[in-house]
Structure formats: structure tokens, C-alpha cells
Amino acid sequence: MDKFLEGMAEILEISPLDVTPELDLTQQAWDSLAVVSAIALIDECFGVTVDGAALAKCESVKQVQDLVSAKIGK
Amino acid sequence: MNSKISAISSFLPENRLSNEDLAALFDDWSAEKIFKKTGIRERAIASADQTAGDLAASAAEKLFSEHSIAPESIDFLIFCTQSPDYFLPTTACVIHRRLGLRSNAGAIDVNQGCSGFVYSLSLAKGLIASGSASRVLILTADTYSKYIHPRDKSVRTLFGDAGAAVVVDAAAAESASRIGSFVFGTDGAGACNLIVPTGGARQGRSAASAVEMEDQSGNIRTGDNLYMNGSEIMSFTLGTVPAAIRQLEGVTGTSLDACDYVVMHQANAFMLEALRKKLAVPPERFPLRLEQFGNTVSSTIPLVLEPLVREQGGSGKLAVLVGFGVGYSWAACHVWL
Numbered sequence: 001m002d003k004f005l006e007g008m009a010e011i012l013e014i015s016p017l018d019v020t021p022e023l024d025l026t027q028q029a030w031d032s033l034a035v036v037s038a039i040a041l042i043d044e045c046f047g048v049t050v051d052g053a054a055l056a057k058c059e060s061v062k063q064v065q066d067l068v069s070a071k072i073g074k
Numbered sequence: 075m076n077s078k079i080s081a082i083s084s085f086l087p088e089n090r091l092s093n094e095d096l097a098a099l100f101d102d103w104s105a106e107k108i109f110k111k112t113g114i115r116e117r118a119i120a121s122a123d124q125t126a127g128d129l130a131a132s133a134a135e136k137l138f139s140e141h142s143i144a145p146e147s148i149d150f151l152i153f154c155t156q157s158p159d160y161f162l163p164t165t166a167c168v169i170h171r172r173l174g175l176r177s178n179a180g181a182i183d184v185n186q187g188c189s190g191f192v193y194s195l196s197l198a199k200g201l202i203a204s205g206s207a208s209r210v211l212i213l214t215a216d217t218y219s220k221y222i223h224p225r226d227k228s229v230r231t232l233f234g235d236a237g238a239a240v241v242v243d244a245a246a247a248e249s250a251s252r253i254g255s256f257v258f259g260t261d262g263a264g265a266c267n268l269i270v271p272t273g274g275a276r277q278g279r280s281a282a283s284a285v286e287m288e289d290q291s292g293n294i295r296t297g298d299n300l301y302m303n304g305s306e307i308m309s310f311t312l313g314t315v316p317a318a319i320r321q322l323e324g325v326t327g328t329s330l331d332a333c334d335y336v337v338m339h340q341a342n343a344f345m346l347e348a349l350r351k352k353l354a355v356p357p358e359r360f361p362l363r364l365e366q367f368g369n370t371v372s373s374t375i376p377l378v379l380e381p382l383v384r385e386q387g388g389s390g391k392l393a394v395l396v397g398f399g400v401g402y403s404w405a406a407c408h409v410w411l
Contacts, residue, residue, distance in 0.1 A: 032228060032291040033111055036304045040348035043312045052305025056290070 004068075007041040008061060021062035032056070042068055075244045077202040077210075078251035079195075079409060080387075082380040083137035084373065085129055085237040086118035091219075091230075100227045108231055113343020117234030117368035120217045126157040127165045129237030130215035131172045137211075137239035138173075145174045148241075149207035151181040152197055154190040154372045156400070157217045158183055169213065180207070187268075188339045188399025190214060190372030191240075192407055195395075196256045198242040212240040214372035218300060221270045223286075225294035229302050232342055234368030238376035250390035254408030257321045264310055264402030267303040307399065308345060315349055315398055318406045322394065326408060330355070333408075335382065335393040340364040340374035372397070379409075386411050 009016040012028045028034075035056045042064075043049050048071040058064045093105035093115055109115050120129060130153055138145055151173075153166035160168075166181035175181070186193050191214050198210035215237035222229050245252050272283045283297030295301060315338070323329050330336065336355045338346055340363060350360045363378045370377060375395055382393065391411045398404035 032304055036308045037344065039305050039308045040312065040344070044348065044351060049309040049312055052303070052309060055305065 004041065004045040007045065011037045011041065019061060021060065021065060023061045024059065025061065026059050038064065046072060048072055075202055075205060076247060076249060076252045077199045077242050078245035078249055078253060079383060080241045080243045081137060081141040081143060082238065082240045082376050082383050083133055083140050084377055084380055085133035085136050087120045087124055087129060087235055089119045089121055090116045091119050092116040096227065096231055103227065111344060112231055113364055114231065114368045115365050118236060119219045120235040125159050126155045126215040126217045126237065127159040127169055129235065130213035131169045133215065133237035133239035134173050134211060134213055137241065143241060146176055147209050148175050148179055148211045150179060150201055150210045151175060152184055152194050152210060152212045154184045154186055154194045154212065154214045155216055156185055156187050156371065157220060186403060187371050187401065188341065189397035189401065189403040189405045191375040192395050192397040192405035195242065195253060195407060196405065199253050202242065202244045208244045210242045212242060214238045214376055216371040216373065218371060221300040223295040223299040226299065228291065228293045228304060229300055232369045234370050236367055236370035236373040236377065238373040240376050250410060251388055252410050254410065255322065255326050256405060256407040257318055257325060259314065259318055259404040261402040264306065267306040268400040270300050272298045310402055311345055311398060312348065312352065314404055315396055316352060318396060318404055319353065319394065322406045328408065330394065332392065333394045334359060334391040336360050337375055337378050337393050337395045339397045339399060340378065341369050341399065382411055
């Protein structure tokens with residue numbers, strides 16, 4: 001999970017310390033490029049690909065994590 | 075009869091679209107940020123009266139000159155493009171005349187994008203293996219810039235125009251240079267994710283399709299412009315490319331590790347880096363050539379191969395080529411340089 005949070009920090013161009021599950025993505029640079037980057041990051045960290053549209057709608061890091069867990073769980 | 079790649083030349087239009095030009099238009103992205111995200115610094119852009127057919131013909135003329143190849147020696151011309159001069163006639167016929175090829179030389183257009191060079195190579199190999207041709211000229215060229223809305227930064231930052239010319243020759247059995255096996259793939263479910271929706275038979279252009287709309291990311295385009303769903307394409311790529319490589323390994327019995335070069339369609343540096351890490355290929359075996367060109371569709375693979383063939387042609391080094399994208403369409407093959 002650390003590698004994922006670090007990767008998210010890099011994508012959002014913020015400090016890794018600020019990437020908590022509660023982080024509000026709507027206040028970050030969670031744009032189409034960030035979403036594409038996150039798809040690659042999630043594939044690298046968890047070996048699953050999540051739906052881009054669903055990812056774009058996520059408003060918090062926790063929602064992204066839930067999306068990933070749901071994909072892994074399947 | 076075996077076949078081999080003998081020579082490659084490329085041709086770029088004069089105009090350049092730099093990251094600085096783009097940063098001036100799109101104020102939330104600096105020139106440096108565009109480079110960091112895409113690996114691209116500038117793209118060549120065809121002028122208003124310069125078509126993909128022109129780029130292809132110029133690449134061929136350059137090839138004839140650089141490699142001392144006679145136009146009369148060409149038995150068959152394949153022009154791979156998604157921006158033909160006309161719906162009809164075949165643009166390859168027009169290019170044939172411009173290049174002064176023999177009247178008994180064949181000429182066809184192949185409509186394929188990112189996978190187009192590998193597909194064209196498979197057709198050239200087939201023509202030679204069947205004894206129908208000894209020397210095939212493959213031309214790849216596109217002017218995606220003409221499909222792109224000037225205010226659509228999602229695609230304007232990525233795509234560039236170019237033309238490439240590749241000669242494929244019959245090869246002796248003992249030739250170190252040869253073209254190996256192919257695997258192909260298609261998934262039409264992805265058709266809507268990289269598309270120019272109008273202007274063809276399915277949906278004509280209209281006043282309605284010409285209306286500008288802004289998407290959630292602030293990109294502006296009309297129904298007549300190129301549309302790309304970046305995240306869908308990324309998901310597709312991460313699943314499909316490794317699977318195609320595994321399939322080629324199965325067919326050939328040659329693992330990826332045995333390949334000297336892994337030559338991917340140069341979509342953008344970010345996607346390529348994700349693939350490189352996923353396939354565990356070291357950077358020195360994963361050539362890139364997009365910083366000055368961007369994504370030139372079916373010309374990206376010839377552009378990467380051009381310096382490799384020039385410097386290492388005849389060496390017998392093994393390259394795996396993987397084209398993937400619009401369609402969805404993909405193909406992979408082995409080429410001994």
C-alpha cells in the first residue's frame with residue numbers, strides 16, 4: 001500500500017505525507033492525466049486494471065482504494 | 075522465400091508544434107510539465123496543403139536517394155494510412171505515379187493506425203513468401219493533426235505527423251536479416267475509444283456534428299474531430315501488450331529476454347515506461363524515439379527502427395516489434411536486423 005500512496009503523491013504532485021485515505025481528490029489535480037497515471041500505478045502495484053470512468057469519479061483516496069479492493073476481490 | 079527489411083527512411087513536415095506553443099494555449103500546463111508527462115518536446119505538423127500522401131511520397135524519394143534504390147525495382151507498394159488523399163481512388167495509385175514505379179507494380183492502401191506498420195510488414199512478407207513480389211515498398215504516413223481540434227489538449231500534445239518508407243526484400247535462406255513470425259489481435263469493442271466519428275459512411279458531417287463541446291477536462295472538440303479516451307486506451311494497453319508478447323513467445327519459442335530490442339509503438343513516454351517496467355525490460359533494450367516527433371501513428375515503429383537498421387542492419391540482432399492502439403488493433407513480430 002505504501003508504494004501506491006507514494007505513487008499517488010507523485011501523480012498529484014504533493015507530499016507523500018499528505019496522501020491519506022481521507023485526502024479530498026476534488027481539491028487536487030485529479031485530472032484526466034492523473035487518472036491515466038493512476039491506472040498504470042494500480043496495475044503496477046496490484047496487478048489489476050480499474051475502470052477509468054469510475055476512477056475519475058472518485059472523490060477521496062479511500063474511494064480509489066475501495067475500487068481497487070473490489071477489483072482484486074472479484 | 076524469406077524476407078528482410080533492407081532500408082528505412084523517414085520524412086517530417088517542416089512546421090513544428092513545441093511544448094512552448096502548447097503551454098501558451100493551455101495555461102495550466104507548462105512546457106516542462108508537458109515534457110515530463112508525455113516525453114515529447116515537439117511535433118512535426120503538416121502544412122495545410124500537405125497530405126499524408128505527400129509525406130509518404132517524400133519519404134520514398136528520400137529512401138531512393140539515401141539508399142540508392144531504383145523506383146523501377148519496386149514490385150509492390152503498400153501505403154498504410156488513416157488520412158488518405160481521397161475516399162477513392164487509392165492514394166497508393168497516386169503515389170505510384172509520382173514515384174515513377176513500374177506499371178506492373180501493385181499498389182494498395184491499408185487503413186490501419188498504430189498497429190499498421192506491423193500489419194503492413196506481415197502483408198509484405200506474405201507477398202514475398204508466395205513469390206508474388208521480390209521487393210515491397212511499405213509507406214506509412216498520417217496527418218492526425220488535421221483531425222485534431224486546436225483546443226483539445228488531450229490529443230494535441232501527443233500526436234505528430236510524419237511519413238516513413240521501408241523496403242522489404244526477398245532474403246536468402248542464410249540471411250542474418252529476416253522477418254520472423256507474427257501474432258495479431260483485434261477488439262472492435264474499443265472502436266469508440268479512439269475515433270473520428272463523422273465523415274465516413276456510418277455518420278456524415280452535419281451542422282450538428284460541427285458544434286464545439288467542452289469535456290470534463292476542459293478539452294474542446296466537435297463531433298468531426300479526433301476523440302481519444304486516454305484511460306480506456308491505457309487499460310487496454312496494459313492488458314493487451316504483455317499478452318501479445320507472451321503469445322509471440324509461445325509461437326516462436328523465443329522469450330522476450332532473448333530479444334536485443336523491444337520496439338513498441340511510441341504512443342507516449344508515460345505509457346511506454348509503464349510497459350517497460352511491467353515487462354521488466356532494461357532501458358538499453360527499449361529504444362524510444364518520440365521526443366522530437368510525438369505519436370506519429372503507424373510511422374512510430376519505422377522511426378525507431380531507422381537508426382537501428384542504418385547502424386546494425388545485417389547484424390542479425392533480434393527486435394520484437396509491437397504495434398497497438400486504434401481499432402482496437404494490435405500485432406507483434408520478430409525482425410532480425
